[in-house]
Amino acid sequence: MxxxxxxxxxxxxxxxxxxxxxxxxxxxxxxxxxxxxxxxxxxxxxxxxxxxxxxxxxxxxxxxxxxxxxxxxxxxxxxxxxxxxxxxxxxxxIPYYRVSCVYLDSGKKSIKDINIIRNQIIAKYQEGYRFTDLAKQFSMDNTAKQGGDLGWFTNGDLHPQFEIPVIEGNHSKGDIFTIDIPDINSYYVVLITENKRLIxxxxxxxxxxxxx
Incomplete structure (x- = not known):
């Protein structure tokens, strides 16, 4: 057995x-x-x-x-x-990109006011203010909590009308510019925080x- x-x-x-x-x-x-x-x-x-x-x-x-x-x-x-x-x-x-941004909502503010605010942000940044502080003060979405930092992203991760100026704009670290996406009421001030990197x-x- x-x-x-x-x-x-x-x-x-x-x-x-x-x-x-x-x-x-x-x-x-x-x-x-x-x-x-x-x-x-x-x-x-x-x-x-x-x-x-x-x-x-x-x-x-x-x-x-x-x-x-x-x-x-x-x-x-x-x-x-x-x-x-x-x-x-x-x-x-994979090519990756990193930016910080201030988001402004045209559903809550007029285009005139948005452009005034964006000009103020760019001017203050060029005067030496930290972009993280400006994002915390002005940004109208949850990215304000992290100082506007969007982290590393690649093609297809974000809205295409946001990605195109970043990816195809021939920008370098430290460049600051605006992006408009009127069809979703979204207006941005964008800062390139890192040069493009293959990850x-x-x-x-x-x-x-x-x-x-």
Whole structure:
């Protein structure tokens, strides 16, 4: 009886080991985002998603390790409650931009008053006032709380009529200018706070091995 139990336990553990190897092997066949879609269609019980790691936005040790992984490589982190793999599907260097702004709402103020305020802001900044303080004083949205800082963004993150003057305007750090988007009542004073930077990004499949 004991011998039969030992044989059964051995066969069970062996089947788990093979299943784990099969799961890891199935990850090796994933090379593109289309492959990811096909993988999840075939494995409906598997939990996972594609996430983006950005060297400026993600400063953890794990993010640093993942950003240093080569294209197509995979690894798992032992401190996770379940064995969770991270596989690099794409690696890119993406142009990013950083600005601060003061937002003014033409639904609440006249265009005449907005232009007066914008001229005052630009004049004060050129006199030496900190833009963060001017944004906290004048901006009419939640960005006032962070001194107008919008953080790093890339093409497609913000309203296109806001992005175009920033991305295509041949501006440098310290340049200050205005942007008008009348169809959404939005008028801005914009300060370039960083020069354009190529930032490393990795698109990574995060997938948890099913429990056996």
């Amino acid at each position: 004991l011998k039969n139990l030992l044989i059964t336990a051995l066969l069970f553990s062996t089947s788990i080991a093979f299943a784990q190897k099969d799961f890891e092997k199935s990850l090796d066949s994933i090379q593109t985002l289309d492959d990811v879609t096909i993988f999840f269609k075939k494995n409906k019980t598997v939990k996972g998603k594609v996430i983006v790691f950005n060297e400026e936005k993600h400063k953890t040790r794990m993010a640093e390790d993942i950003l240093n992984m080569s294209l197509g490589s995979k690894k798992y982190f032992r401190d996770a409650p379940q064995k969770t793999f991270y596989k690099v599907i794409e690696k890119n260097e 490393k990004e990795s698109k990574v499949l995060k997938v948890t091995e099913p429990r056996k």
